[in-house]
Amino acid sequence: DETINVKKNINDNLQQQAQALYKSCFVDFDPYDGIMPSDWIIGTVDDLAKEIVCGKTPSTKISEYYGSEIPFITIPDMHGKIYVMTTERYLSMYGANSQPKKTLPKNSICVSCIGTAGLVSLVASESQTNQQINSIIPKDDYSPYYIYLLMRTLSEVINKLGQGGSTIVNLNKAQFGKIQVMIPTVASMRKFDKTVSPLFSVILENQKENIYLSSLRDTLLPRLMSGELDVSDIQL
Numbered sequence: 001d002e003t004i005n006v007k008k009n010i011n012d013n014l015q016q017q018a019q020a021l022y023k024s025c026f027v028d029f030d031p032y033d034g035i036m037p038s039d040w041i042i043g044t045v046d047d048l049a050k051e052i053v054c055g056k057t058p059s060t061k062i063s064e065y066y067g068s069e070i071p072f073i074t075i076p077d078m079h080g081k082i083y084v085m086t087t088e089r090y091l092s093m094y095g096a097n098s099q100p101k102k103t104l105p106k107n108s109i110c111v112s113c114i115g116t117a118g119l120v121s122l123v124a125s126e127s128q129t130n131q132q133i134n135s136i137i138p139k140d141d142y143s144p145y146y147i148y149l150l151m152r153t154l155s156e157v158i159n160k161l162g163q164g165g166s167t168i169v170n171l172n173k174a175q176f177g178k179i180q181v182m183i184p185t186v187a188s189m190r191k192f193d194k195t196v197s198p199l200f201s202v203i204l205e206n207q208k209e210n211i212y213l214s215s216l217r218d219t220l221l222p223r224l225m226s227g228e229l230d231v232s233d234i235q236l
Helices: 002-026 093-097 144-153 155-163 173-177 186-226
Strands: 041-044 049-054 066-073 089-091 109-112 120-123 133-138 180-183
Touching (some): 002 144, 002 186, 049 173, 066 093, 109 144, 120 144, 133 144, 144 155, 144 186
Antiparallel strands (some): 041 180, 049 133, 066 089, 109 120
8 A cells, every 4th residue: 555655646746747847838938938939829629639529328228338348437537547547337349339439549638527527637548438528639749748737727617617607517518629728839739748748658657556556455455364365484
């Protein structure tokens, strides 16, 4: 547990570093003498995306749609996760293929828009989501890390937009796509991507190792507690 917590703390620190670099480049414009470059534009989330995908739940009446192959992301899977790597439920290939337009490639950006709105996570591998999540598949050459960090800064805005005078937060795909954002040049995004991608690579590896360590703990601990696994002869 201690090793798992250490890696979580490292990941939190790495994300804070990435967020600080984002702020320096795209809020304070430090590399550009404090002024937004003239070739950057104000556009919308739609302009960042090759496609915005609103998720969908395959019919639960067809049990064959569910299995263990494709992560099926729901809001609880996103809590506290930079990358969503494991999910409570998985789809079978048959289930995923029943709605192929809902499949998200790695490094798509998931944003919760119904209920608990404003959670933001990256997709670790090909996945699908339910209808409470809108996901951005970045345009070619657009930095997924820029978009991820941008959406994190818009978390409160997304939550407020979704409320619309009601206590239930519900921001639909069209409204989500119209949110105003700053769009730097591709060259600027590539430069930023090159700087922060090593941080996100470490985050991903740490999350993978934590899943392995958690699995190992959950497998071995009951056997140790029951006495099935004898460690009395191990010399430390």
